[in-house]
Amino acid sequence: MSAILAIRGLTTRFATPDGEVAAVSDVDLDLRAGETLGVVGESGSGKSQLFLSVLGLLARNGRATGSARLDGQELIGLAPESLRRVRGGRIAMIFQDPMTSLNPFLTVGRQLTEGPMLHRGLDERTARARAIAMLERVRIPDAARRLNQYPHEFSGGMRQRIMIAMALLPEPDVLIADEPTTALDVTVQAQILDLLRELRASMGIATVLITHDLGVVAGLCDRVTVMYAGRVVEEAPVEPLFGAPAHPYTRALLGALPRVDADGAHDLVAIPGQPPNLQRVIEGCAFAPRCAQADARCTATRPGLRAHGAGRAACLRLPS
Amino acid sequence: MSAPLLAVEGLRVGFPLSGGLLGRVRTLVAVDDVSFELAAGETLGVVGESGCGKSTLGRAVLRLIPASAGRIAWLGQDLGTLDESAMRARRRDMQVIFQDPLAALDPRMTVGDIVAEPLRAFQPDQPKAERRALVEDTLRLVGLAPEMINRYPHEFSGGQCQRIGIARAMVLRPKLIVCDEPVSALDASIQAQIVNLLRRLQREFGIALLFISHNLSVVRHISHRVMVLYLGRVVELAPTAALFARPRHPYTRALIVAVPVPDPVVERARAHVPLGGEVPSPLRPPSGCAFHTRCAIARPACARDRPALETDGARRVACPHWRDGAG
Numbered sequence: 010m011s012a013i014l015a016i017r018g019l020t021t022r023f024a025t026p027d028g029e030v031a032a033v034s035d036v037d038l039d040l041r042a043g044e045t046l047g048v049v050g051e052s053g054s055g056k057s058q059l060f061l062s063v064l065g066l067l068a069r070n071g072r073a074t075g076s077a078r079l080d081g082q083e084l085i086g087l088a089p090e091s092l093r094r095v096r097g098g099r100i101a102m103i104f105q106d107p108m109t110s111l112n113p114f115l116t117v118g119r120q121l122t123e124g125p126m127l128h129r130g131l132d133e134r135t136a137r138a139r140a141i142a143m144l145e146r147v148r149i150p151d152a153a154r155r156l157n158q159y160p161h162e163f164s165g166g167m168r169q170r171i172m173i174a175m176a177l178l179p180e181p182d183v184l185i186a187d188e189p190t191t192a193l194d195v196t197v198q199a200q201i202l203d204l205l206r207e208l209r210a211s212m213g214i215a216t217v218l219i220t221h222d223l224g225v226v227a228g229l230c231d232r233v234t235v236m237y238a239g240r241v242v243e244e245a246p247v248e249p250l251f252g253a254p255a256h257p258y259t260r261a262l263l264g265a266l267p268r269v270d271a272d273g274a275h276d277l278v279a280i281p282g283q284p285p286n287l288q289r290v291i292e293g294c295a296f297a298p299r300c301a302q303a304d305a306r307c308t309a310t311r312p313g314l315r316a317h318g319a320g321r322a323a324c325l326r327l328p329s
Numbered sequence: 330m331s332a333p334l335l336a337v338e339g340l341r342v343g344f345p346l347s348g349g350l351l352g353r354v355r356t357l358v359a360v361d362d363v364s365f366e367l368a369a370g371e372t373l374g375v376v377g378e379s380g381c382g383k384s385t386l387g388r389a390v391l392r393l394i395p396a397s398a399g400r401i402a403w404l405g406q407d408l409g410t411l412d413e414s415a416m417r418a419r420r421r422d423m424q425v426i427f428q429d430p431l432a433a434l435d436p437r438m439t440v441g442d443i444v445a446e447p448l449r450a451f452q453p454d455q456p457k458a459e460r461r462a463l464v465e466d467t468l469r470l471v472g473l474a475p476e477m478i479n480r481y482p483h484e485f486s487g488g489q490c491q492r493i494g495i496a497r498a499m500v501l502r503p504k505l506i507v508c509d510e511p512v513s514a515l516d517a518s519i520q521a522q523i524v525n526l527l528r529r530l531q532r533e534f535g536i537a538l539l540f541i542s543h544n545l546s547v548v549r550h551i552s553h554r555v556m557v558l559y560l561g562r563v564v565e566l567a568p569t570a571a572l573f574a575r576p577r578h579p580y581t582r583a584l585i586v587a588v589p590v591p592d593p594v595v596e597r598a599r600a601h602v603p604l605g606g607e608v609p610s611p612l613r614p615p616s617g618c619a620f621h622t623r624c625a626i627a628r629p630a631c632a633r634d635r636p637a638l639e640t641d642g643a644r645r646v647a648c649p650h651w652r653d654g655a656g
Contacts, residue, residue, distance in 0.1 A: 051516035164607045194378035195543065199587035199603035206601065221516065224589030228596035247593045265521035266546070269588040270595065272570060273550035276528065279521035283486050299518075 012039035013215050014063070014183055019075035019085070021055070021062045021239075030287045032058040032071070034239040037314065040183065045209055045216040047230035047247070049223060053284055055239035056219050060185050064100065065092040079183065097124060101176035105188040107168035110175065111160040117144075117171055118156030125178060143174040147204060166197035170204065177212070187219040198225075205229060223266060227251055232320075235259050238285050238295035245320025255322040257303075258296045294325065302326050332405030334504060334537050335367040335390065340399035342382070342389045346612075357611055359385040361561035363399075364638075369504065370535040374552030374569070376545055376584070380611045382561040383541045387507045390539060391423055392416065421451045424498035428510035430490035434482040441478035444468065444496045451501060463500060471496045471526060488519035492526070499530065507539045512547060524551055545588050549573050554643075557581045560611055560619040567644040577644065577651040580604075580620045618648070626653055 021033035033055040040046050050056040062073035063084055077084045079099060084092065096102065104110060112120060121140035125131045131139070137156065144152035147170040160168055169189065176184060189205070190198040206229060209216065218230055226233055227247065234244040235256065243256040254260045264278035282299045285291055294300070297307040304326075312323040342360040360382040367373050375383045388394045390401060392408060401408045403419060411419060424447075427433040434443055444464045448455060465475035471492040482490055491511060498506050508527065512520040524547060530536060542548050548555055549569055556566040557578065565578040576582045583604035590596055606623040609615055615622045621631035628650065636647045 051518060166607050194608065195545070195587045196378065196583055196604045197607055199589075199601070200605075202589065203601050203603050222589065223517075223591035224596075227591050227593040228589045228601075251591065251593050262517055263591060265518050266591055267521075267524065267550035268590060268592075269546040269549055269573070269585060270590050271549075272573075273552075276525045277521035277550065279525050280518035281522075283488060283519065 011042070013042045013080055014040040014217075015076075015078045016059070016063065017076040017078075019059065019062060019073060019077060021058050021067065021071055021073045023068070024070045024072075025288075028288045031290075032239055032287060033062060033073075035075070036236075036239075036241055038234055038241065038244070040215050040217055041232075042215055043213045044231045045218060045229055047226035047233040048217055048219045048236065049221065049226055049233060050236035051221060051284065053238070053287065054236040056236050057187055059236070060187065060217060060219060064096055064102065064185070065089065066096075094128075097128065098179050099181055100183045100185065101179065101181035103169075103172050103176050103184070103186045103189050105191045107165075107172040108160065110172050111168065113160055116157055116159055117163070121156070121171075121175055121178060128179075139178065140174075143178055144171070146177075146208075147171075147174045149174070164197075165193055166200060169193065169197075169201055173201075173204065173208075177208070177214075181214060184214045184216045185219070186216060188221070189218070190225065191220070191222070202229060223251075223263065235262075238291065239287060240295065241314060241323065242296065243320065243322040244314075245318065245322075249319045253318065255317045255320070255327060256296075256324050257300045257326070259322075261299075261301075294323070332402065333366040334369045334371075334404060335539075336400075336402040336405070337366070337390060338364045338400045338402070340364070340386070340389060340401065341397050342385050342394065343397045355612070358614070359561055359611065360389060360396075363558070363561070363563055365556055365563070365566060367505070367537050367539060369537055370531065371554070372531065372538040372540050372552045374548035374555040375539060375541045375558065376543065376548050376555060377558035378543065378584075378608050380560065380608050381558040382611075383543075383558055384509055385561075386558070387425070387509050387539060387541050391420075391425055391507055393425075421447070421501045422504040423507070424501065424503040424505070425507045425509065426491070426494045426498050426511050428513050430487060430494045430514070431482055433494055434490060436482055439479050439481060440468070440473075440485075440493055443482070443493060444500050447497060447501050464496075467496045467500045470499060470530070472522075486519075487515055488522060491515065491519075491523050495523075495526065495530070499534075502534060503536065505537045505539065507541070509541045510543065511540075513542065513544060520547070527551065545584060557584065560608065560614050562619060563638060563645070563647060564620065565644075565646045565648075566638075567646075571644060577646040578620075578648045579624050579626055579651070583623075626650055 016038040019036045023030045048056045061067050063077040122136035125136045141152045149170050190201050230247050232246050233250045235242050237258050243259050261280045280299050285295050293308040293310055294312050297303040306325050312325045314321045314323045317327055340363045343356040343358045346355045346357055377383050389396050441464055448460050468475050473492050512523050552569045554568050555572045557564050559580050565581045576585055617632045617634050618636050621627040636649055638645050638647045
């Protein structure tokens with residue numbers, strides 16, 4: 010199937026007082042029409058910076074090179090004004106904290122109608138009717154009345170629903186959700202995941218779900234990309250990725266997780282050490298110092314992504 | 330039977346809030362009539378969502394904040410009857426570690442000074458060489474190299490900072506450590522290291538842990554028994570295996586099924602029926618059973634009568650209707 014978003018050789022570096030940091034290195038990634046792609050990794054894996062690069066939302070000291078094409082249109086290096094149009098139109102985003110997207114001084118109704126009136130030339134009545142319909146769709150009760158309220162009058166879960174409604178209003182082709190449920194209580198997280206599942210079934214928007222939570226990925230994604238130290242180490246459909254992970258890092262990560270459906274008779278299999286400092290150039294495999302299977306080759310030669318089973322993995326120890 | 334290490338009875342913690350037009354003082358009840366016991370060498374997990382009072386409970390147990398009612402007994406002795414110096418002596422057996430390890434460590438102090446601080450406070454006359462040896466020993470115990478003694482917290486990663494925090498808590502070889510979301514800020518690979526470390530320290534030194542967390546998977550893994558709080562009240566307390574296999578309180582059931590499992594086969598097979606609504610404000614807790622506004626098996630009486638905590642062997646549940654719920 011063709012990719013609606015095709016990322017090739019994307020590299021993102023940040024200039025810092027202590028030197029340059031390679032946050033994202035040479036990433037290739039395809040998002041296919043209608044699929045939900047999980048992008049997982051720990052802090053500093055580059056999973057968020059990768060998509061901030063694609064969207065032109067990097068901090069000032071960041072610079073992205075490479076290519077990211079949305080249906081053929083190159084986004085890297087696009088003029089800021091054109092990128093803004095892409096972000097408010099064909100690509101929508103939701104973040105962990107809804108307050109980063111909502112203006113505390115404007116009513117929810119104003120925030121949901123302003124864009125469509127300005128960019129699509131809708132009259133106020135139509136825009137309001139559409140906003141109400143979208144709020145109902147994300148299951149906000151009493152939507153017509155609540156349109157006149159301010160963000161602080163909503164609970165955390167309801168604010169997240171408003172942000173999702175706002176993201177979906179322009180009928181985007183791609184939705185990028187960065188840790189959308191991480192700040193929520195677990196019962197509210199379950200509600201939002203349920204909503205995302207339902208929207209996936211009814212709207213079929215190609216979605217990137219960036220998260221550190223492998224449970225969320227297991228329940229919501231079709232395919233998964235695993236990142237470590239700024240690079241993709243494995244990608245596969247969700248069932249083989251969890252059932253038969255190929256990369257030692259993916260395997261180790263799954264072994265390190267306590268599970269709510271398993272007792273704690275045995276110690277967790279922790280991954281020793283910690284992720285590498287990305288200010289230093291890493292010659293071989295970035296995971297080698299923590300990897301139980303690594304040998305001399307692994308610290309000398311950087312592995313590329315190679316086909317493996319139903320997916321791809323970057324590990325020299327895999328049979329070719 | 331000898332007295333448990335810690336026995337908490339009817340603990341209540343209220344925070345006065347000024348405000349209102351007439352300057353009336355309202356009270357936010359963060360912990361409401363909580364009772365539990367903790368045996369030496371045992372881990373009691375404390376779980377619940379925002380506003381359930383779990384962190385306040387941990388601080389009140391350590392008497393870092395005052396309780397407005399109730400009794401906390403240490404090996405049978407009521408801590409409320411102790412004068413300041415006796416309480417101070419008691420404190421060396423009761424330590425704490427926090428969620429944000431870097432914020433909990435003084436950035437101007439070296440790792441050695443941070444870990445030695447409790448020793449200076451409780452054993453001021455200890456010879457310097459002996460103190461240093463004990464600090465180095467404790468650093469090794471938590472998996473840090475003794476050479477790190479002269480470095481500063483900002484030079485360390487989150488996981489290492491949590492190890493420093495644990496070393497500071499361990500240096501006096503306490504009998505109890507209150508762990509307040511100790512792994513919540515850590516990545517999964519580091520979280521497992523810290524969880525394993527706490528379990529090993531407990532095995533080696535017989536420390537009791539009051540393990541406060543919103544993460545049910547971690548709590549199941551580390552706890553012998555689990556206490557579930559909702560809006561400051563105990564809704565269920567049970568041995569871990571029984572609680573997760575056969576949760577009784579409707580809220581415990583909802584909490585457990587809400588946790589996503591890292592297994593797509595399991596996730597796909599199960600029905601996703603999330604609990605509705607969100608936790609009400611602790612400023613205006615619902616009448617009767619605080620959970621009745623979200624409960625699928627609630628009946629009219631639940632809005633009126635506050636349920637008593639029923640004891641059945643090792644299990645306690647605050648719901649007279651739990652037998653009617655599915656599961």
